[in-house]
Amino acid sequence: MDDRRTAGRRAGDGRAGRDGQPVPPATVGRLPGYLRALEATASDGAVLTSSEELAARAGVTPAQLRKDLSFLGSYGRRGVGYDVGHLREQITVVLGLADVRRVLLVGVGNLGHALANYAGIAERGFVLVGLVDTDPSVVGTTVAGLEVEHADDLRTVVHRTGATIAVLTTPAAVAQRVCDELVAAGVVGILTFAPRALRVPAHVDVRAVDVASELQILAFHDRARSVGGGAS
Numbered sequence: 725m726d727d728r729r730t731a732g733r734r735a736g737d738g739r740a741g742r743d744g745q746p747v748p749p750a751t752v753g754r755l756p757g758y759l760r761a762l763e764a765t766a767s768d769g770a771v772l773t774s775s776e777e778l779a780a781r782a783g784v785t786p787a788q789l790r791k792d793l794s795f796l797g798s799y800g801r802r803g804v805g806y807d808v809g810h811l812r813e814q815i816t817v818v819l820g821l822a823d824v825r826r827v828l829l830v831g832v833g834n835l836g837h838a839l840a841n842y843a844g845i846a847e848r849g850f851v852l853v854g855l856v857d858t859d860p861s862v863v864g865t866t867v868a869g870l871e872v873e874h875a876d877d878l879r880t881v882v883h884r885t886g887a888t889i890a891v892l893t894t895p896a897a898v899a900q901r902v903c904d905e906l907v908a909a910g911v912v913g914i915l916t917f918a919p920r921a922l923r924v925p926a927h928v929d930v931r932a933v934d935v936a937s938e939l940q941i942l943a944f945h946d947r948a949r950s951v952g953g954g955a956s
């Protein structure tokens with residue numbers, strides 16, 4: 725049986741929440757939003773928050789929020805609400821952010837440059853530990869404080885840096901080959917921007933970001949509204 729799967733499969737399948745119980749992928753997908761909302765609440769100086777307030781900040785309904793948090797074993801206290809610090813810690817642990825994750829970026833072109841310099845990566849508990857490219861005019865240059873290394877040394881770079889997650893910003897034509905090399909080197913999570921599906925072994929998670937597809941979905945909803953189809 726083929727143990728490989730495509731990027732269409734969601735990361736977070738069956739991940740452990742309360743008492744090791746699985747957290748549904750849709751809930752996992754909303755947890756970063758809850759964490760952001762909690763961080764905003766904490767920076768306002770609040771120690772406690774209600775499901776209504778937190779849901780409003782996260783853009784979901786209070787019922788959805790309560791259901792999602794119940795998978796983490798967090799129910800809040802009636803009349804008191806949620807302890808902001810405790811809930812932040814719980815979500816951080818479930819998302820696997822309690823330990824700093826080392827990230828390698830492959831393909832230091834336009835997008836790679838922008839992402840390497842994106843401060844939000846470090847602010848969310850990740851550390852960019854390496855940059856890799858094949859272009860001789862890029863290799864050896866310094867981007868975001870790191871020297872770009874040659875893709876021929878990919879495996880060595882992964883081992884030296886201890887990267888477990890890779891951001892893939894190469895052209896689509898080489899993305900599968902680079903992905904295979906990353907997996908062979910021991911990377912277990914890949915965030916790809918290349919516009920093609922990637923096949924990975926079952927133990928590896930792939931998340932795909934595709935701005936053009938998202939725009940197409942918006943176009944679909946726009947068209948559906950204009951023809952009165954009422955898509956939602």
Ligand SMILES: NC(=O)c1ccc[n+]([C@@H]2O[C@H](COP(=O)([O-])OP(=O)(O)OC[C@H]3O[C@@H](n4cnc5c(N)ncnc54)[C@H](O)[C@@H]3O)[C@@H](O)[C@H]2O)c1
Pocket residue numbers: 830831832833834835836856857858859862875893894895896898902916917918919933934935936
């Ligand atoms: N998902 C999105 O929303 C989105 C948005 C923009 C671009 N993209 C995609 O992201 C990728 C990068 O786009 P870009 O505009 O930065 O392109 P770019 O050409 O500026 O950068 C690509 C970089 O990858 C390097 N590269 C090529 N082969 C490599 C290999 N085998 N190993 C390591 N590096 C290699 C190139 O030398 C180059 O520096 C493309 O696949 C593009 O289609 C996706």
